[in-house]
Amino acid sequence: MTDHFTFTVAATDGPARTGEIRMPRGVIRTPAFMPVGTAGTVKAMYPEQVKALGADVVLGNTYHLMLRPGAERVARLGGLHAMMQWPYPILTDSGGFQVMSLAGLRKLDETGVRFQSHLDGSTHLLSPERSIEIQGLLGSDIQMQLDECVRLPAPESAIESAMRLSLRWAERCRIAFGDQPGKAMFGIVQGGDIPALRVESAKALVDLDLKGYAVGGLAVGEPQATMLAMIETVEPHLPTAKPRYLMGVGTPDDIVQAVSRGIDMFDCVMPTRAGRHGMVYTRHGRLNLRNARFAEDNTPLDPESTCPAANLYSKAYLHHLVRAGEILGMMLLTWNNLSYYQDLMAGLRKAIAEGRLQDFIGETREGWQKAER
Numbered sequence: 001m002t003d004h005f006t007f008t009v010a011a012t013d014g015p016a017r018t019g020e021i022r023m024p025r026g027v028i029r030t031p032a033f034m035p036v037g038t039a040g041t042v043k044a045m046y047p048e049q050v051k052a053l054g055a056d057v058v059l060g061n062t063y064h065l066m067l068r069p070g071a072e073r074v075a076r077l078g079g080l081h082a083m084m085q086w087p088y089p090i091l092t093d094s095g096g097f098q099v100m101s102l103a104g105l106r107k108l109d110e111t112g113v114r115f116q117s118h119l120d121g122s123t124h125l126l127s128p129e130r131s132i133e134i135q136g137l138l139g140s141d142i143q144m145q146l147d148e149c150v151r152l153p154a155p156e157s158a159i160e161s162a163m164r165l166s167l168r169w170a171e172r173c174r175i176a177f178g179d180q181p182g183k184a185m186f187g188i189v190q191g192g193d194i195p196a197l198r199v200e201s202a203k204a205l206v207d208l209d210l211k212g213y214a215v216g217g218l219a220v221g222e223p224q225a226t227m228l229a230m231i232e233t234v235e236p237h238l239p240t241a242k243p244r245y246l247m248g249v250g251t252p253d254d255i256v257q258a259v260s261r262g263i264d265m266f267d268c269v270m271p272t273r274a275g276r277h278g279m280v281y282t283r284h285g286r287l288n289l290r291n292a293r294f295a296e297d298n299t300p301l302d303p304e305s306t307c308p309a310a311n312l313y314s315k316a317y318l319h320h321l322v323r324a325g326e327i328l329g330m331m332l333l334t335w336n337n338l339s340y341y342q343d344l345m346a347g348l349r350k351a352i353a354e355g356r357l358q359d360f361i362g363e364t365r366e367g368w369q370k371a372e373r
């Protein structure tokens, strides 16, 4: 293992790349899907299971963990890796996005975001400096800058002011982060659905010479076409030698489309959240196992899958568990969904290495048509 942070591109296929990020705690194979472990756990999964599926890195969150159990407490207990028994890389979001979607009473100004906890109403300030401090206390390997993400559609003035504030906060986060070998701080490109603002944001962040660049402010209500257009706008202005992370994305189709446009890292609550609500992702598309049509379907989700949740249990049994609200139902569907997402990423990495990405995408999208019918 290395004592620092390196990103190597092993092969490309058009704008798409496959490679690896090497860090002291492990290697992240890209394109990578990062399961979300909001409150220090990938819900309904054991860490060993998450690793066995092929996940090299999981996400934690400043907002949730600062409120409960508290950043200083996590540090006193030895950090997030020790607590959750995940010795591999952890990426933490900076918390701003969650404050704007979860917290009560919130006031955003140059200093940061003041908000009330959605748990007990206590008031907190999340500044760029405090966000980086919290991520450090958690022991995070890849830390995200604090930013302001605007939901779309939005007035250009709101998008512009959020983009510029995020740039000022990026600078403050870079100073607060300092020089931590083996760890990384990523900037987040903002600019909404306005190409000129996107380019300005990307260029300014690249000038800060950060270890990686996230594309934020997307998957916030805009059509997929808009999201893809913004990726195409930003990509040429990001260094090829550094990882690109598309935040909060997404469905399997979003992911394959974004990989083909040069994105290396993804996170999304979709596979885990959907699993808890009876939705499964398979090579044949998405199925809602609550549907009565599965009540006597004695076939497994996917006999070709290596995951027991997909190749062993019948749809009828999974349907029963979901209808009955059984805990095992959440466990098995989450297991299936994360397994499918990791298999998709492995397929993408292999296809790029073999120079057949478009063929792979074609075959994969054809397979999804079966179930939706």
Ligand SMILES: Nc1nc2c(CCNCC3CCCC3)c3[nH]c(NCCc4ccccc4)nc3cc2c(=O)[nH]1
Pocket (backbone or CB within 6 Å): 036, 037, 038, 059, 060, 061, 093, 094, 095, 096, 097, 144, 147, 148, 149, 188, 215, 216, 217, 218, 219, 220, 247, 248, 249, 250, 267, 268, 269, 270
């Ligand atoms: N800092 C920051 N974070 C963003 C996030 C959160 C990414 N996951 C964080 C994890 C850490 C813990 C929680 C999540 C986003 N998530 C989405 N879309 C999610 C869309 C979605 C919503 C519900 C279900 C599925 C998809 N867009 C995002 C944009 C930004 C952004 O600009 N800045």
